[in-house]
Amino acid sequence: MEQFQYYTPTKVIFGKDTHKQVGTVIRSYGFHKVLFHYGSGSIKRTGVYDQIVQSLNESGIEFVELGGVEANPKISLARKAAQLCIDENVEMILAVGGGSVLDSAKSAAAGAANHCDPWLFSIGEKVLEKTLPVGAVLTISASGSEMSNSCVMTNEDCWLKRGFNTDLNRPLFAIMNPELTYTVSPYQTACGITDIMMHTLERYFCFNTDVALTDRIAEGLLKSVIEAGKVAIENPTDYEARATLMWASSMSHNNLTGNGRDYFMRCHQIEHELSGMYDRVAHGAGLAIIFPAWAKFIYQNEKALPHFCQYANRVWGIDMDFAHPERTALLGIEATENYFKSIGMPVRLRELDIDDSKIDEMAEKCTFFGKRVLRDYIPLGKEEIKKIYQLGL
Amino acid sequence: MEQFQYYTPTKVIFGKDTHKQVGTVIRSYGFHKVLFHYGSGSIKRTGVYDQIVQSLNESGIEFVELGGVEANPKISLARKAAQLCIDENVEMILAVGGGSVLDSAKSAAAGAANHCDPWLFSIGEKVLEKTLPVGAVLTISASGSEMSNSCVMTNEDCWLKRGFNTDLNRPLFAIMNPELTYTVSPYQTACGITDIMMHTLERYFCFNTDVALTDRIAEGLLKSVIEAGKVAIENPTDYEARATLMWASSMSHNNLTGNGRDYFMRCHQIEHELSGMYDRVAHGAGLAIIFPAWAKFIYQNEKALPHFCQYANRVWGIDMDFAHPERTALLGIEATENYFKSIGMPVRLRELDIDDSKIDEMAEKCTFFGKRVLRDYIPLGKEEIKKIYQLGL
Numbered sequence: 001m002e003q004f005q006y007y008t009p010t011k012v013i014f015g016k017d018t019h020k021q022v023g024t025v026i027r028s029y030g031f032h033k034v035l036f037h038y039g040s041g042s043i044k045r046t047g048v049y050d051q052i053v054q055s056l057n058e059s060g061i062e063f064v065e066l067g068g069v070e071a072n073p074k075i076s077l078a079r080k081a082a083q084l085c086i087d088e089n090v091e092m093i094l095a096v097g098g099g100s101v102l103d104s105a106k107s108a109a110a111g112a113a114n115h116c117d118p119w120l121f122s123i124g125e126k127v128l129e130k131t132l133p134v135g136a137v138l139t140i141s142a143s144g145s146e147m148s149n150s151c152v153m154t155n156e157d158c159w160l161k162r163g164f165n166t167d168l169n170r171p172l173f174a175i176m177n178p179e180l181t182y183t184v185s186p187y188q189t190a191c192g193i194t195d196i197m198m199h200t201l202e203r204y205f206c207f208n209t210d211v212a213l214t215d216r217i218a219e220g221l222l223k224s225v226i227e228a229g230k231v232a233i234e235n236p237t238d239y240e241a242r243a244t245l246m247w248a249s250s251m252s253h254n255n256l257t258g259n260g261r262d263y264f265m266r267c268h269q270i271e272h273e274l275s276g277m278y279d280r281v282a283h284g285a286g287l288a289i290i291f292p293a294w295a296k297f298i299y300q301n302e303k304a305l306p307h308f309c310q311y312a313n314r315v316w317g318i319d320m321d322f323a324h325p326e327r328t329a330l331l332g333i334e335a336t337e338n339y340f341k342s343i344g345m346p347v348r349l350r351e352l353d354i355d356d357s358k359i360d361e362m363a364e365k366c367t368f369f370g371k372r373v374l375r376d377y378i379p380l381g382k383e384e385i386k387k388i389y390q391l392g393l
Numbered sequence: 394m395e396q397f398q399y400y401t402p403t404k405v406i407f408g409k410d411t412h413k414q415v416g417t418v419i420r421s422y423g424f425h426k427v428l429f430h431y432g433s434g435s436i437k438r439t440g441v442y443d444q445i446v447q448s449l450n451e452s453g454i455e456f457v458e459l460g461g462v463e464a465n466p467k468i469s470l471a472r473k474a475a476q477l478c479i480d481e482n483v484e485m486i487l488a489v490g491g492g493s494v495l496d497s498a499k500s501a502a503a504g505a506a507n508h509c510d511p512w513l514f515s516i517g518e519k520v521l522e523k524t525l526p527v528g529a530v531l532t533i534s535a536s537g538s539e540m541s542n543s544c545v546m547t548n549e550d551c552w553l554k555r556g557f558n559t560d561l562n563r564p565l566f567a568i569m570n571p572e573l574t575y576t577v578s579p580y581q582t583a584c585g586i587t588d589i590m591m592h593t594l595e596r597y598f599c600f601n602t603d604v605a606l607t608d609r610i611a612e613g614l615l616k617s618v619i620e621a622g623k624v625a626i627e628n629p630t631d632y633e634a635r636a637t638l639m640w641a642s643s644m645s646h647n648n649l650t651g652n653g654r655d656y657f658m659r660c661h662q663i664e665h666e667l668s669g670m671y672d673r674v675a676h677g678a679g680l681a682i683i684f685p686a687w688a689k690f691i692y693q694n695e696k697a698l699p700h701f702c703q704y705a706n707r708v709w710g711i712d713m714d715f716a717h718p719e720r721t722a723l724l725g726i727e728a729t730e731n732y733f734k735s736i737g738m739p740v741r742l743r744e745l746d747i748d749d750s751k752i753d754e755m756a757e758k759c760t761f762f763g764k765r766v767l768r769d770y771i772p773l774g775k776e777e778i779k780k781i782y783q784l785g786l
Contacts, residue, residue, distance in 0.1 A: 001408075001632070001633060001636050002408070003407060003408025003409065003411065004405075004407050004408065005404065005405060005406050005407070006404075006405040006407065007404045007405065008401055008402075009401075009402040009404075011398065011399075011400045011402075012397075012398060012399040012400065013398055014396065014397050014398070014399065014652070014653070015394075015395070015396025015397065016396065018396065210632075210633040210636075212617040212620060212621060212633065212637050213613070213614065213617040213618075213621075213637045213640055213641055213644070214640075215617075216612075216613030216614065216616055216617045217610055217613050217614065217644075219609075219613060220606070220609030220610050220612060220613040221606065221609065221610065223609055224605040224606040224608075224609045225606075227605060228605060228606075239394070239603075240394060240603040240605065243394050243603075243653070244605050244606045247606055247607075247652065247653070248606055251606070251610075256649075259407070259640065260407070260636070260640070
């Protein structure tokens, strides 16, 4: 077991109607003026926008607003949001939406507090030492950004997608009402399910075999997400299923399922190039393609195999074939792939009309143009990454 | 699923040698003077005391010290600690020990910050609105007090044991080096294992049947504690087992296994009267007696039975007898009782030379002299509590 720090200071307020408390919550921290940051405007159609405005008004919270955050959030809008915070003397950013809005808010908060281009933090040219507080009202269960230390932005000048992690990225509070996700489409719900599972699976497939509690928590989370995911796709207004997915989204990315592990988000890195290159690829859908491809590439490695067997056995209930452990492992990978299919996810690039023409370029970018090798059971250089993309064709 | 708030701001620093960073950690918060609070002096024998002093000196942290915290910590010492904090202008309390030292520190912090008798908070005569920060170096895995909102103190003037819960009781940081628990005796280790399991079991046996993720996390925690507990008793210097128990102690009482539940710590309430009356009863040992007695009293109740079946099946791997669910439930209770025995815990009061002579008095005290009924699948008044004590004879 590795040394670890676990720090999850975000105050979670979870349950029906909780978003209507947002004004009171902000007031309890003593803030008077916020940037209300949101996405494409779906919160206006659902009425959430009006409820938030009403709560802010009732608590006497002044606000300026900036909508328009897209999936794979763009650094250009975060720059605009940062400038707005500076110009308007905003004390905190209220992000109402999913991971894209949250990451845009985190990036803007960094830029505003430091009066600089927030992209500098994404590419590691500046280290974040102070930021504005960010509070969340979550409307999609997926990224876990509401409790996480990460912020992933896309720069559309060069189509680079880059993340940076720091405890300063952790939101001050997260208000989670599962009912707000009732209107999320089956496809977006499935993307979220995949993202939640992948945040845990990336951590689960680590070097350590001495992380019993963290393994058990991860397996329990995966089982409940697999069950709840099916229910939520079939019945979008099932409160328990939506609540399980929402809480799992936070728990799978606040590092609860990673404590004590030496792990590496290699599928995320490989997927980032995919959705960075093809803007139509939702992050979750990309992961549903990359994970089975990666798993088939690596599962027979001697360090990987015990983890794949344990996963198949404990999460999917597949009996262990002690004479042929690789068969058990492969059954677990196939069960995952079939599950992704069953909730409507693509599992091959061709389903998204993507051929092999950009594989070389994506692999090159993923190695930071030859400057890095991805850590994994086998180090992943450009050739290995290309093979994984090819297995996903 | 119930509405909930989840707030775990304690920064955890976990791993080998981490206690030697304590001075640096305190310094990072800007504190200059602390009360170094500890127990019976075992930390002097193990050398931990000297290592802490060295770390404080190296970081230039001034300290006054007060040892002598006993099991079932006494309010008299907490009063003394509070006065010392006031007299010496101490900025925070460093608790080095287990749950007793931590709870004593929390109580003292409350008294010091408010210049009043800390017992007033224990009995609910005052509501805590400010307190001194408490930091922990954990040396026993048991109470979970290092991340919890609770503080349980004993008043030896009237032999009352009372707890009070508030987010202000959550420590600022918790340094956890599993190696510091290598010297904990098998008996104390077993008491800790029982305490950890019970923090989760009390929450698990709730009214809710719609808390899938919280259930799965609880079951995973129990399974890993059951496995690690056996290993740690047999081999006290097994790092992985000690690490699992230490991390589980925090996770089982920071409410991770309680989120979304409507629950009630009834076995704890019933046990508090036992160890409050008989000072020789370790809290964990008392719980090992009370849980099976309580479970046998209540498991056939129609609301309780599905929970007991799920527990037997998922935690103990007992096949479900769908025609006779009560048999499955009972097998799970017996498995728990046998496990407690196997790690050296008493499971009957007579093993601790306790007869029925004080049962009436304990039951009376447990109802706050007729002022409360314990919430449970069946409300527990004095008569029901007496029956539970009797089942434990």
